[in-house]
Amino acid sequence: MHHRPVNWMDNPNAERVKRVAQLAGRSAVRNRRKQFLAEGPQSATEAIRAHLGLLELSELAAEFWPAGHTVAEVYYTEQLTASNPEAAQLIEDLSTDVFVAKTSEAVLQAMSDAVVHQNIIAVVHLPVVQAGPSTQDKLVGALVRIQDPGNAGTIIRTADAAGADCVIATPQTVDIYNPKTVRSTAGSLFHLPVYIGVDLEGYTHDFQGQIFAADGYGDVRLDQATAAFLAQPTVWLFGNEARGLNAQELTYADHRVAVPLYGLAESLNVSTAATICLYSSAMAQRGGST
């Protein structure tokens, strides 16, 4: 017996389904079509909130994720209403400028990069931003040839939590818009500007503040830095997982700062080190002992 699906919402092999799935692949496809995927409730709902103008974005972040021009398409399953009623409500609030469709489980899985889909996928416009990062920010995290999507995403999430003004990424860093990185940001990608392909030499030269290289062999120990020192406007450079920052990149830094290792661990994962560095600066800048 031959069964022919009546429409694409039930057909994992439909052309539309393949086109969405392609956005999970190579960056060339995303760049040509100027779109990427926000999969799962955390990422997709923050993209939709940006689209609906519900996030209190900074002026520069709003250039990345403009209200009314962030989300292109949303696909979801019946299951979403039960598993995440908040996300389902946000979809209801989208007007007709966004293509919204309920699909079968099989179709959403076929679109998804994840091993198990999470009932919602948004197709998001790649940001179109003319200007580069500000030179007058207070706190910035720089991804310098970070290769692991999970690390890049986790650092973006931590930078958001720490209230960083933006994240910058050098040309040889992993593609920020690949689905694994987007998922790892847990929605934070849509909360602050992430500038990609940044010329590190020019940016660090112009930045009006201090440049810290996170460096296990650094001569400044983070636990010996004063709050006043840490409270200055700061760009933190986080280097490649295997090789750290290279000699050239280290010359851009005013200080090489080491996270102290008190136990027997020989190193920290770069995203763990970044968490300690960014939060040390943020708490010195914004906190105050009572």
Add this chain to the structure above:
Amino acid sequence: MHHRPVNWMDNPNAERVKRVAQLAGRSAVRNRRKQFLAEGPQSATEAIRAHLGLLELSELAAEFWPAGHTVAEVYYTEQLTASNPEAAQLIEDLSTDVFVAKTSEAVLQAMSDAVVHQNIIAVVHLPVVQAGPSTQDKLVGALVRIQDPGNAGTIIRTADAAGADCVIATPQTVDIYNPKTVRSTAGSLFHLPVYIGVDLEGYTHDFQGQIFAADGYGDVRLDQATAAFLAQPTVWLFGNEARGLNAQELTYADHRVAVPLYGLAESLNVSTAATICLYSSAMAQRGGST
């Protein structure tokens, strides 16, 4: 043509290979055989270093990983010598009390829990420890119903780096000896005592210091705590990923301490929060502004 492998080192279906692979499965198997797996160079070499007495372990950590009685078996591939000569040398240093064998790639993959094996697997004795955790430690991380192996392992790794005296885990926490947790500790499992099945109520009652609950809704903000406050002997409680600490567990804490969220992120991953909490205490206890 029928090919019959001549010995188990080339035969992924050999009984010995299956027995090793079983240790990657359910905790019941590990508990019955009193063994677990340390896979990959980072974990396996630290187990071997403990066995060889090369680590500067605390007295209590040495009860977990006694020299001469930590590693039972080591399996590795030809490839290890090229990819990790240091690990290969450590294997050479093992005496005949450890069963050591070079295997084919297929055999090591069949033994491994990882998608791609990393050329070395050690079979390690489950620690036999009579006493529970000390009540006079300076810094302790507590895994309270943490479910994700990666989070548990990452917190153990950070606790090691922060110089914590030990990590404790409550009965409903993920099995510390499952291969994913062991891998995530990146060798730190063999650096400090990790007490499992700890009665949290009794332990926190007896502990001679302060108990902090890491709690996003806490009334003490980490960035408003003084260094003197953070420098006291402290146990940090880190709760379940989805539900945090429950009402009962919160009563064990002297203070509920929140990591401030300065940006738009609504929460932090528990291992990220634990990193900030443990390092804030460690730097207050051990650091000193210059």
